[in-house]
Amino acid sequence: MAKQKGVVFLEGTIGGVNFYYRKGVPTARAAGGGFTKKAIKTSANMVRVRESNSEFGKCAQVNKNFKQAIRPFLLGYKDGTLHSRLMQLFLKIKDCDINSARGARCVAEGISTSVGVQRFKAFVFTPKRPVLLPCSYGFDWDALLLSATHFDVQTVGFPKEASFMELVFGVVRFDFQTLTYSLVMAAPLVIDREYASNSFTLSVAALPGGTGVLFAMLRVAFYQEVNGENYLLAGGNAFGVEVVSVKE
Template structure:
C-alpha cells in the first residue's frame, strides 16, 4: 500500500492498480494488496511499474487539457470529469506504437487519426452532451476558429432547462503543446439570445488565433440564463450546460 502523491485524486481501478480513500488519505495498491516497496523493486512487478508511470503521464496530460481551456471549463463540467478524461486518454496512449511500455504518451497517440477521433466530440459535462442540447447544424472554420450556426431558432433547436429565458453561446480556440506544457487560448465574446421563435444567425469569432506549436482544440460552450428585472443570472444547470471539444487538429 502506498500514498498517492498527485494533484489528481482518484478512486477506482485502472489496469492492476486500485486507488481508494482511507481516513482522509488517497492511497494506491495492487489488487492483491502487495506492499509498495516490493512493487517498486521486485522484477515481477515491472509491468505494474510501467502502468503506474503511464498513469502519471496520462493524468498530467488530462490536467494540461483542462487548464488550457481556462475560463470556459467552470461553465460546464461534471464531478467525474477527471476520471472520465483519464480513461479516455489511457485509450489514446495505447495508440502510441513507437514507444516502449511505460513510456507511451498521449501526445503520440493523438498524432494518429484514431487518437484524434477518440478525443473529438468530448463533452466536459457528461450530463449534457452537445448532441442532446443543440439540434441545429454548425460549421467550423479551422483556420480562424470561427463557428457559425445559421438561422438558429433557439426555442425550437435547443433543449433548455425550466425557467431559462436566454442562452449564451461562446467558442474557444486553444493551441496546446503536451511536451513543453505550453498553451495559448482565445475566446469569442458572449452571444446572448432570447429563447424564442426568432431565427438568428450566430457567428462566434475568437479574438485572436492562438500561436505556438502542438495541437489545436476548438470548443463550443452553450449555457443558459434567467432574466430577472433586466439582469441575466446564469442557471449553472448541470443537465443542460454544454462544453464540447468539436475538433482537434
C-alpha cells in the same frame, strides 16, 4: 499494501494493481497479493506496476494542464465526474501510442494518431447536454468562422427559468508534449427567447500562437435575469461544452 499519494486517488484495477479505500485511506496493492512501497520501487515483479504508474502520472499532468487551458469554457460548471472522465480519456489516448515502449507511452504520441484524435473529438464534456444545439454548425479553419444554420430558437430547449442563452466560442492550442497552451476568444453571442434568425456566426481574429493541437470549442450556457443580475443555470441541460473541430 501501500498508501496512494498525490492529488488524484483511484478505485479499481489498472495494470495489475488494485486501487481501493481501506478505512478511508486510499490504498494500492498488486492484484492477487500484497506488496510494500519498497517492492513497488525495486522488485522485478513490479515492473508493470512501475510502468503503469509512470504513464498514469504523465496523463495526470496532461489532465491538470488541459483543464486549465479550457477553464474559460468551464467557468461556473459543476460536475464531480469530469476530472475522472477526462483522466480515462487521456489514458485511452495514451494507449494509442504504438511507437513508445510500455512505461513511456504518452498522450502526445497517442493524439498524433487518427484513433487518438477521434477519441478526443468524441469525448462528451457535458453528458446532460451532449448535443449543444439542434441545428447544423461547424468551424471553417480558413475563414476562422463558426457558422450555424437551420437554427430555430424554439427547439433549443430553454430551461423554464432561463431568460437568455449565451454562446462562448474560442480556439485553443494545446501542446500535449510541453503542456503549454494559448487561446483566442470570440465576442460572446447572447440569444433570447425572441431570437428570430435561423442562423448566426462567431469569429476569432486569428489562431492562437505556439505549437500543438488546435481545437475549436463552443460553450452554451443559460442565464436567469433577476433584478438586473444574471445568474448562470449550470445544472441539468442548462450548460454544454463541445469540441467542434480539431486541427493538428
